[in-house]
Amino acid sequence: MKRIISEKALKQRIRRKLEGDGERLVTNRSERAAMDLGKFMVINCSTSLPRVTGLSLYDLVDLGIDEGVLEPFEAVEFNDGTLIECEVARD
DSSP: OOEEEEHHHHHHHHHHHHHHTTEEEEEOOSHHHHHHHBSEEEEETTTOOEEEEEEOTTHHHHHHHHHTOSOTTEEEEOTTSOEEEOOOOOO
């Protein structure tokens, strides 16, 4: 049984983790910026340069796993009802 977390909780966990590293999760609101850089991107706060671009809403799960804010026993439920389980590859 997976523990379900919400889309909002996922975004907040990522934001907290990135703020500790001097980075920020940014939502591109204009259509043109979203087409060029993706709906979401991670920027370095001191240089304002993007570190990660091209993220869609569902790519935030992969970012959360990479940043260590999601556990293998968790699943993310998005506002549209999509449920994505967090799986970690075992070496």
